[in-house]
Amino acid sequence: MAFAIINGLTTAMAVFLVAAGLTLMFGILRVLNFAHGAFFMIGAYVAWSLLGDAPDSLAAFIGGALGAAALVGALGLVVDQLVLRRLRHVDEHYMLIATFAVLLICVGVAKMIWGMDFHSADPPPFLDGGVAIAGLFLPKFSLFVIATGFVVFLALEIAIHRLWLGKMVTALAADGWMANLLGVNVPLGTTLSVVASFALAGLAGGLLLPNQALSPALGDTYLLLAFTAVIIGGLGNVRGAFIASILLGMIESFNALLLPNLPGLAVYLGMIAFLLLRPNGLFGASAS
Amino acid sequence: MTFARRTILKGAAAGLGALAAPSILRAAEGDTLRVALITSLSGPAQLYGNFIKIGTTIAADRINAKGGALGKKIELVIRDDKGSPDGAVAAFRELAGMGIKLVAQGPLTAPLLATLPLLDGAGASMVMVGPSSASLTHENFNPNAFRLGFSGPMAYSGFASVMARKYPDVTRWAVMATETDSLKDLARQFTLGLKREYPKLAGKEVEVLDPLFASFGAADYKNQISSLMDAKADGLFNVLQGADAISYYKQARTFGVENKYRIQADSGNELSIAKALGRNTPKEIWGWTGWYQEAVADNPVAQEIYKDYVGRTKDEYPNWFMAIAHDSILAIVNAAQVAGSTDRAGVLPAMAASAPLGATGKITFRKEDQTFVGNLVYIKFGADASDPKGWRVFESVVLPGAEFVEPATPGKKLA
Numbered sequence: 001m002a003f004a005i006i007n008g009l010t011t012a013m014a015v016f017l018v019a020a021g022l023t024l025m026f027g028i029l030r031v032l033n034f035a036h037g038a039f040f041m042i043g044a045y046v047a048w049s050l051l052g053d054a055p056d057s058l059a060a061f062i063g064g065a066l067g068a069a070a071l072v073g074a075l076g077l078v079v080d081q082l083v084l085r086r087l088r089h090v091d092e093h094y095m096l097i098a099t100f101a102v103l104l105i106c107v108g109v110a111k112m113i114w115g116m117d118f119h120s121a122d123p124p125p126f127l128d129g130g131v132a133i134a135g136l137f138l139p140k141f142s143l144f145v146i147a148t149g150f151v152v153f154l155a156l157e158i159a160i161h162r163l164w165l166g167k168m169v170t171a172l173a174a175d176g177w178m179a180n181l182l183g184v185n186v187p188l189g190t191t192l193s194v195v196a197s198f199a200l201a202g203l204a205g206g207l208l209l210p211n212q213a214l215s216p217a218l219g220d221t222y223l224l225l226a227f228t229a230v231i232i233g234g235l236g237n238v239r240g241a242f243i244a245s246i247l248l249g250m251i252e253s254f255n256a257l258l259l260p261n262l263p264g265l266a267v268y269l270g271m272i273a274f275l276l277l278r279p280n281g282l283f284g285a286s287a288s
Numbered sequence: 289m290t291f292a293r294r295t296i297l298k299g300a301a302a303g304l305g306a307l308a309a310p311s312i313l314r315a316a317e318g319d320t321l322r323v324a325l326i327t328s329l330s331g332p333a334q335l336y337g338n339f340i341k342i343g344t345t346i347a348a349d350r351i352n353a354k355g356g357a358l359g360k361k362i363e364l365v366i367r368d369d370k371g372s373p374d375g376a377v378a379a380f381r382e383l384a385g386m387g388i389k390l391v392a393q394g395p396l397t398a399p400l401l402a403t404l405p406l407l408d409g410a411g412a413s414m415v416m417v418g419p420s421s422a423s424l425t426h427e428n429f430n431p432n433a434f435r436l437g438f439s440g441p442m443a444y445s446g447f448a449s450v451m452a453r454k455y456p457d458v459t460r461w462a463v464m465a466t467e468t469d470s471l472k473d474l475a476r477q478f479t480l481g482l483k484r485e486y487p488k489l490a491g492k493e494v495e496v497l498d499p500l501f502a503s504f505g506a507a508d509y510k511n512q513i514s515s516l517m518d519a520k521a522d523g524l525f526n527v528l529q530g531a532d533a534i535s536y537y538k539q540a541r542t543f544g545v546e547n548k549y550r551i552q553a554d555s556g557n558e559l560s561i562a563k564a565l566g567r568n569t570p571k572e573i574w575g576w577t578g579w580y581q582e583a584v585a586d587n588p589v590a591q592e593i594y595k596d597y598v599g600r601t602k603d604e605y606p607n608w609f610m611a612i613a614h615d616s617i618l619a620i621v622n623a624a625q626v627a628g629s630t631d632r633a634g635v636l637p638a639m640a641a642s643a644p645l646g647a648t649g650k651i652t653f654r655k656e657d658q659t660f661v662g663n664l665v666y667i668k669f670g671a672d673a674s675d676p677k678g679w680r681v682f683e684s685v686v687l688p689g690a691e692f693v694e695p696a697t698p699g700k701k702l703a
Contacts (some may be wrong), residue, residue, distance in 0.1 A: 007510045012509065031321045053566060069524045116335045118564040130542055137517075139510070170572050206432060213534030217332075221507045221531075256502075256511035263467050264503035 002136055004253045010142040011225075012249025013149025014208055019226035019233075019241045020152060021200030027236030028173050029084065030195040031090060032227070034099040036201050037219030038074065038106035043068040043205025044214055045114050047121075051209075054122045061124040065206025069199040076198025080191055088190075096177045103219075110216045118245070123210040141210060148207055152200075160238060169193050225252070228271050234281030243282055320363035321356065321630070323348070324383040326393040326403070327417065331371025334529075335339045336395050336609045341366060343613030344392060344595050349619070355631065357625040364617075369393070373402030384410035387631040392616045395439065396610060397421040399469075407432035413623070413632040415616040418448070418578065418609050421470070422694065422702050423696075429698035432632060434639050438578055440477045441702070445575050446480025446664040446668070446687045447553065447627055448656040451517045453525065453550050454574075454685075456490030458523040462516055462549075463499035464509075464536065465527035471611060473556050475499050475527045483581040497521055501537075502528065513543050522548040533557045534564045546570040559605045559681070560569035562669055567678025572670040578608030579648055583665045583684035592646045608665075613644035617649035661689045 022036045043065075050063040079102060087095045122128060123141045130139045160166035172179040172189045180186045205218075212221060229248055233240025248267060255266035304399055325344050327373070328337035346601065348362040354360055365388060367379035376399030384406070391407075393400055394417030401423075407414055407430060416424060418437040425435050451458065461482060465475045479496045481595055486494040500512045509528075513536075514638065516524065524545070526537050533554070546552065552570055554561065558577040562569040581594040599605050622644040627634025643650040648662045669681040695700055 003514050004511060007508065010510070050312075101505045104599050111334075116338060118531055118560055120534055120538055120566070120568070122568065122595065128542075137514075137543065139539075141542070142510070173511075175496055208536070213531040215531045215534075217505075217531060220505055225507075235301075252508075253511055259409070260515070263501050263506070 001255070002134075004136075004257045005144065006136070006138055006146075007251070008253030009246070010145050011252050012246040013146050014204075014211065015222055015225045015229050015248060016149045016242050016245035017145075017152060017204035017207060018201070018222040019229040019245055020156060020238060021197040021204070023230045023233065023236055023238055023241040024156075024193060024200065025197035026230065027199075027238075028169065028190055029095070030236075031084075031095045031099065032230070032235075033197070034096065035102040035106060036197075036226070037221075037223035038103045039072050039198055039201040040109060040205045040222065041216065041217075041219035042075070042106060043072045043202030044209045044218055044255055045205070046071050046202065047206035047209050048119060048214055049114075050123065052056045052119065055124045058124045058126045059251070062207075065203055065209075068206035069203035072202025072205070073199030075202075076195045077120070078101060078192065079198070080194040085187075085191075093148075096263070097268065107216050107219070116216065119214040121209045126245070129211070142239075145208070145211070146198060149245075152237070156238050165192070165233040180255070225267065228267065232271060232274050232281055234283035237281070237283040240281055240283035289498060308702075309672060314424070319358040319360060319636060321358055321621070321624070322365050322386065322390075324388045324393075324615075325364055325366045325367070325617075326369050326376055326379045326383070326391065326399070328371045328396060328399075329366075329368035331369075331375075331658045332404065332622075333371050333396050334602045336418075337368075337383075338612040339607040339609040340600060342597065343593075343610035344417075344617045346484065346593055346610075347614040347621075348623060349616035350593075350596075351621055352616075357621045358629070362617075362621060369396070369399045371396060371399070373532065375397050375399065376403050379408070380406055380410070384412060384676075390544050390624060390635070391415075392613070392620060394613075394616075400424060400433075403426065404430040404433055404687070413620065413630075413635040413692065415620045417616045418433065418612045424698050427656040429657055429699040430638065431658070434653050434660070436612055436619060436653075436660045438664065438689065439659060439694060440474055441480075441528045442689055442692045443576050443664060444474060444477035444555075445481040445692040445694075446486070446689070447574075448478055449485045449668060449687065449692065450552070450574065450685050451482065451553060452485040452489040455523065457491065458550050459486065459490075459492050459494045460521040461496045461498065461523040461525060462519045462521035463527065464512060464516060464630045465499045465501055465502050466529065466532055466610070466701040467501040468504050471502075471527045471529065473497070475525065478525055478527075478555070495521075499527075502532070504532065505561050506532065506587075507535065509539050510543075513540050513545060516540075516545060517543055517548055522550045523553065525553045525555065527555045529556055530560075533561060536560055537565060537570060538568070541565075541568055541570070541613065546572075558608065558667065559606070559669065564607060564664045564676075565679075567673065568672055569652060569669070569671045569679040572668060572682070574668050577665050577667055578664050579611035580608070580667050580684055581606075581628070582681065582682070582687050583646070583667065584649065584663075587645070587647070587649060589645050590649075593647045611647035615648050615651050618644055618646050619651045637671050654690075654693065654696060657698040659693065661693050661694070663687065664689045664692065 048069040049062040055061040229244040231246035290529045327340045369376035380403045387695035391414045414433040416435045554575040558575045584590040626638040664687045672680045
C-alpha cells in the first residue's frame with residue numbers, strides 16, 4: 001500500500017512534467033497541442049545525445065535536461081513562426097490538424113536522425129539504485145522525479161502568479177484584445193508562452209530520460225495521461241493539471257494493486273466519472 | 289480558338305496516361321522477374337519491416353549474382369502496408385494490377401488476413417514472412433500461402449522444453465505480460481509448454497503463478513515489479529515486447545529482479561534488450577529468436593548472409609526477421625524456378641516439395657497446412673563486464689521445429 005502511494009506520486013509527477021507545457025499552451029492559444037508528446041520525445045533524444053548512455057553526475061544530468069529544454073524551446077519558436085502564428089486567427093480545428101502534422105514530421109525526423117533502434121540511458125550515479133525507508137525499498141530516481149515535479153510546479157506557480165511576466169501572460173490569455181489596448185505586447189507574450197510550453201516538454205523529456213526506453217514512439221508514453229490530467233484539471237490551468245496528475249497517478253497505481261488483470265482501466269473510468277460530475281474540470285476552463 | 293487551362297491539363301493527363309500504359313504492360317512481361325514485398329515500412333512494425341526489407345534485398349541480390357531465375361534478373365517491388373489491413377490491400381491490388389504473381393508479405397497478422405482472400409482472384413502465390421499467429425495456418429488457412437515463420441505454440445513449446453532441460457529445479461514460475469490478446473496467448477503457450485515439458489524432461493510438476501499485467505505502452509512497471517519481488521517463484525517469463533520490455537528491464541534492475549530469479553525467460557525481444565541496455569543488461573536472460581548466426585555456424589548460407597548484412601549496415605546483431613525474409617524470397621523464387629513459371633499451379637506444389645538451403649537451414653513446410661517446420665533457436669545472453677559492449681551471448685540451443693509444431697488443422701481452429 002505504502003509503495004503504491006509513493007509510486008503513484010512518482011507517476012503523478014512524471015505526468016505533470018509533461019502536462020505542464022500542454023496546459024500552458026492551451027491557456028494561451030486555446031489549442032491542445034498534439035505535437036507536445038513529440039517534443040517531449042525530442043527533448044529525451046537531445047538529452048541522450050548530450051549526455052550519452054551514462055551521465056556521470058547529477059549536475060551533468062540536470063544540465064543535459066536544461067539543454068534539451070533550451071533546444072526544444074528554440075524549436076517551439078520555429079514552430080510558432082512557421083505554423084502557430086499563421087493559424088492563430090482561423091478556426092481552431094485547423095490548428096489541431098496543423099499540430100498533428102507537426103507531430104508526424106517530428107516523429108519522421110527523429111527516425112531519420114536517431115534511427116529506429118531502442119536506446120537507454122542510466123540515471124546519474126547519485127540517483128541510481130534505491131533506498132530503504134521504513135522497510136520500504138524506493139528507487140532514488142523515483143524520489144528525484146517526485147521532487148522535480150514539485151519544484152517545477154512551484155516555479156510555475158511563482159512565475160504565473162508572482163512575476164510581472166506571468167501576470168502579463170495571464171492578462172493576454174484572459175482577454176488579448178483588452179491586454180493589447182492596455183499596452184501589453186500580445187505577440188511577444190504569446191510567443192514567450194509558446195516557447196515556455198515547448199521548453200517544458202523538452203525539460204520533461206530530459207528529466208524522465210532514465211525512466212524508460214528511448215524510441216521514436218516515446219512521445220505516446222505519457223501523452224494520454226497528460227491530456228487526461230489537463231482535461232480533468234480544467235483546460236489551461238496549471239494548478240488543476242498538478243492536482244489532476246496526482247489523482248491520476250494514484251488511480252493508476254492503485255489500479256495495478258487492486259485490479260491487476262485490468263491495467264489502465266481505472267484511469268478511463270475515473271476520467272468518465274469526473275467529466276460527468278465536473279464537465280469543466282477541477283478548476284473550470286479559466287486560464288492560469 | 290481558345291484553350292481553357294482545365295482542357296489543357298486534361299489533355300496532358302490523357303497523353304501521359306497513354307504513354308504510361310505500354311510501360312505497365314511491358315512490366316508484366318518484361319525483362320525482369322518481379323517479386324512483390326509487402327511489409328511495414330511505417331507504423332508500429334516499421335523496425336521489423338526494415339529488417340525484412342534488407343533481408344529480401346540481400347536475397348534478390350544473391351539470386352541475381354547467380355544469374356537470376358527463369359532466365360531473368362529478380363526485381364523486388366516493395367510496398368508499405370503502413371501496419372494496417374487497408375494499406376496492405378491497397379498495396380496488393382496495385383501489385384496484382386502490375387501482373388506480379390509472386391508475393392512475400394509480413395510480419396503483421398492483420399494485414400495478412402486482409403490480403404489472403406485476394407490471392408485466388410489475382411492468381412498469386414504468397415509466402416508469409418514471419419507471422420506467429422496460429423490462425424494463419426489453422427482457421428484462416430489459405431492454400432495459396434505458405435507461412436515462413438514460427439507459430440506461437442511451436443516457438444513457446446520449444447522454449448519451455450529448453451527451460452525444463454536447463455533448469456529442471458526451477459518449478460515455480462511467475463509471468464509478467466502486456467495485457468493484449470496476442471501476448472497473453474504467448475504466455476498461455478509457454479505455460480502449457482512448461483506443464484507438458486517439465487514432467488516429461490525433469491520428472492517434476494511445475495506451478496505457474498497468475499500473470500501480472502501491464503498496459504501496452506505503459507511508462508511505469510514498478511508496482512508489478514514490486515509484486516514480482518514478493519512472488520514465490522524462481523523462474524520469470526517476460527511477455528512485454530519492444531520499448532515496453534526495455535523500460536521494464538530498466539526499472540526491474542533497480543529492484544534487483546535479476547538477483548531474485550534464478551532465470552529470466554524473454555518472449556521475443558532477443559538482443560534488442562542487450563543492444564539498448566548495454567552493461568545494464570540482466571545477468572542472464574534466455575530468449576527465443578527465429579535465427580542467430582552463431583547458432584547455425586555450420587550453415588554456409590547463414591554465414592554469407594550475415595556477412596552481407598553486416599557489410600551493408602555495420603550492425604553486428606541483425607534481428608531474425610532479416611534471415612527469415614531472405615529465406616522467404618529464396619523459397620518462392622526457387623519454387624518458380626523449379627516449376628518453370630510463376631503460375632501458381634506449378635509454384636505451390638514446388639514450394640511444398642523443394643527444400644532449398646537458406647539462412648535457417650533447409651526451408652521445409654509441413655504439407656498439410658503449409659507451415660514452416662524449420663529449426664527453433666534459443667539464446668542465453670547477459671551482462672559481461674569483460675566485453676567492450678558490456679554484454680555477450682553465452683550459449684545457444686537449436687531444436688527441431690517439427691517436434692514442437694502444433695497439430696495441423698487447416699481450415700479449423702486449433703483446439
